[in-house]
Amino acid sequence: MYPSIEIKCDAGPGFDLVRATDVSEEARPFGPDTGGLEALRFDPGRGGSVADRVHGVLRAAIVEVRLAPGTPISENSICRQFSVSRTPVRAAIQRLSEEGLVDVSPQRGSFVAPLRIDGLRDSHFIRRSLELAILREVAGIWTEEMSAEMRAIIEDQARVIEAGNHDGFFEEDERFHHRLATFCGRDGVWEAIRGAKVTMTRFYRYWAHPERLAEVLREHGAVIDALDTGDAQEAERALSLHLDVVFNVFDRMSEEERRNLPA
Amino acid sequence: MYPSIEIKCDAGPGFDLVRATDVSEEARPFGPDTGGLEALRFDPGRGGSVADRVHGVLRAAIVEVRLAPGTPISENSICRQFSVSRTPVRAAIQRLSEEGLVDVSPQRGSFVAPLRIDGLRDSHFIRRSLELAILREVAGIWTEEMSAEMRAIIEDQARVIEAGNHDGFFEEDERFHHRLATFCGRDGVWEAIRGAKVTMTRFYRYWAHPERLAEVLREHGAVIDALDTGDAQEAERALSLHLDVVFNVFDRMSEEERRNLPA
DNA sequence: ACTGGTATACATGTATCCAAGTATTGAGAT
DNA sequence: ATCTCAATACTTGGATACATGTATACCAGT
Structure with missing residues (x-):
């Protein structure tokens, strides 16, 4: 039977991926660098609700492993990055959490779920x-x-x-x-x-x-x-x-x- | 093959259930009567976040069919009933929506999902x-x-x-x-x-x-x-x-x- | 050098306010 | 009597301010 282990990603064999800013070492989860989030693009004004679009962008980034497992996902950093308020970002992250793609621990932070x-x-x-x-x-x-x-x-x-x-x-x-x-x-x-x-x-x-x-x-x-x-x-x-x-x-x-x- | 039909509940053979306030007839979804919601009890101060507890109460009521399919679920009526703000109620309803227990249509209302x-x-x-x-x-x-x-x-x-x-x-x-x-x-x-x-x-x-x-x-x-x-x-x-x-x-x-x- | 307590910066959770869309209502014209 | 249309009372979606808890950084005392 397979052991219960978490895989900390550094680099895939076939793909490059945006690194989390040394999650294990770096003390402060969210510095001026948001650890890969800045590469994400959010088209304002497209169809669907803001929450849906935020969810879609984040989901794709996580599933396609452009956001490495363990990467901190701060509501504030996202809403700064996408120029929207926290409310739709919160809704998006909640959905991702229920999909098992994001782990959120209250008063601590939210992180891309490990493999x-x-x-x-x-x-x-x-x-x-x-x-x-x-x-x-x-x-x-x-x-x-x-x-x-x-x-x-x-x-x-x-x-x-x-x-x-x-x-x-x-x-x-x-x-x-x-x-x-x-x-x-x-x-x-x-x-x-x-x-x-x-x-x-x-x-x-x-x-x-x-x-x-x-x-x-x-x-x-x-x-x-x-x-x-x-x-x-x-x-x-x-x-x-x-x-x-x-x-x-x-x-x-x-x-x-x-x-x-x-x- | 079974047809695509929705079951409008009036009364079960074995159980009594709180009636939605004549969903099909009544024009205004939310009147002074909230259609069964008033029977729900919310213990303040218990363990877990407010959103979690609201979700739990509503989920149980829906699954146990104490809230009839089609019953309007207004965020405002819930937060009045439970004496909490709309934010955690919103989160709870979003979860219920993803679980397929509530249908929410923007700017119109949210309803207990039909059978x-x-x-x-x-x-x-x-x-x-x-x-x-x-x-x-x-x-x-x-x-x-x-x-x-x-x-x-x-x-x-x-x-x-x-x-x-x-x-x-x-x-x-x-x-x-x-x-x-x-x-x-x-x-x-x-x-x-x-x-x-x-x-x-x-x-x-x-x-x-x-x-x-x-x-x-x-x-x-x-x-x-x-x-x-x-x-x-x-x-x-x-x-x-x-x-x-x-x-x-x-x-x-x-x-x-x-x-x-x-x- | 090391330990322990405190201050601070950050996180998510909650409350409230505003915006925008939908459905009913009721009055007035046909 | 019926239809049109504006007013109104709801709804959910989004923005913002505040509350509360956590983890690091720092500093004093040992």
Whole structure:
């Protein structure tokens, strides 16, 4: 079983990321430097409420690991940065807190949630159970049109990999899994999957090695292949394998990377 | 497939409930009468933040269907009622909104979320998938101690039924399912189940006929029986059957009850 | 050198005020 | 009688001021 550890991020193998201002060393959480926050951009006047937009900007930054785990998130620094009042910022942070993306401790501060192996276990379990259940339903109503659509998504994903578009890769990946859910009318279930997925996505974005991207492509293809041949069991096996790989990423960590893990 | 309908509650078969002030007829949402809110009690000075406590009180009232679906929830009426400012009430309602228990439309009002069959479908699917997956794990590590503990819970549940303690029944029911999750160290997954369950719980609390309670008891027993004999497949079948019954509650609705459904 | 108490700067939580949008109401015109 | 439209009374969203708790920095006493 995996230990309960928190991963302190310094640098990902494939991606650069904005560093938290030495969270462990620096005494004062919020100095003149806001630790990566200043790189965030907030378009005033766009659609939606201010709180929604603030939430969206912060969420994207956290999920895409542009804001490192542990980074202090001060309501004041955010509302200075975005030129809005504390009220919508507070609402946004509250939402992020409920999504498990931000830890807020009263009178102390709020911080980007660390990458916890525990959370990864739960996230994996939930996602796996739900996606397999969905796949079972989809297998029962599989059509050629569906197959064609899924293959198109895979091709799109191949293209963005070729172009070196990392963000695009993750978007297409989400499309793949999302579409399977909508095939059997389980949009509500997809929302639950999406909620559980963020934990894995953050982990993945941080640790995934570039060579992994092509493997994902093949694994997606294997699922569709099995569905095309009408072998539901094989499809489940393939999808299960695909989802389990995230754990293997943990196993692949180099010694140096492992050494960054506290306790 | 079930249609997308909203259930407007007038009175449950087994329970009395505070009526919304004729939501469909009354023009003004918030009159001098706040539609059931006045029955809610808020203990000042207890532990936790004000926002947390407000959230807890409202959540319990909604889940236990003491506040009827469709009841207007005005921030002002709440903070008058509880003698607190709007800010923590706002935070509480935002949380409830994210939990799907309250629908808030800007500049119009917030309302206790209606009972949607759609939501029930998703809720059922999620709960079923996750609980079955957990049961599969538990079956692999089943011990006599676990069996004894579960049987004790069932006995407790029998006692509260005997005593006519409806709230106690639902608490014990939650204990039963919760304990299974903790046996295999899936507390995080239980939280997800709990989130999905509220939709079903509200439905159940509203429609469940008294004779159903004893059936639940037998079904719980059947699951444990199967686990004791080491028949994992039978256990899954029994649990699946148990969870599916909620849909049957919908089928059992009398014609008069059905007529209350709009569209 | 080290320990202990205090001052200060920061955080989030709460209260209140203002802005902007929606739905009902009721009067007046058709 | 019916329709149009302005006034009004609500709502939630946002901005700001204040309350309260925490952690560091600093300094005095040992």
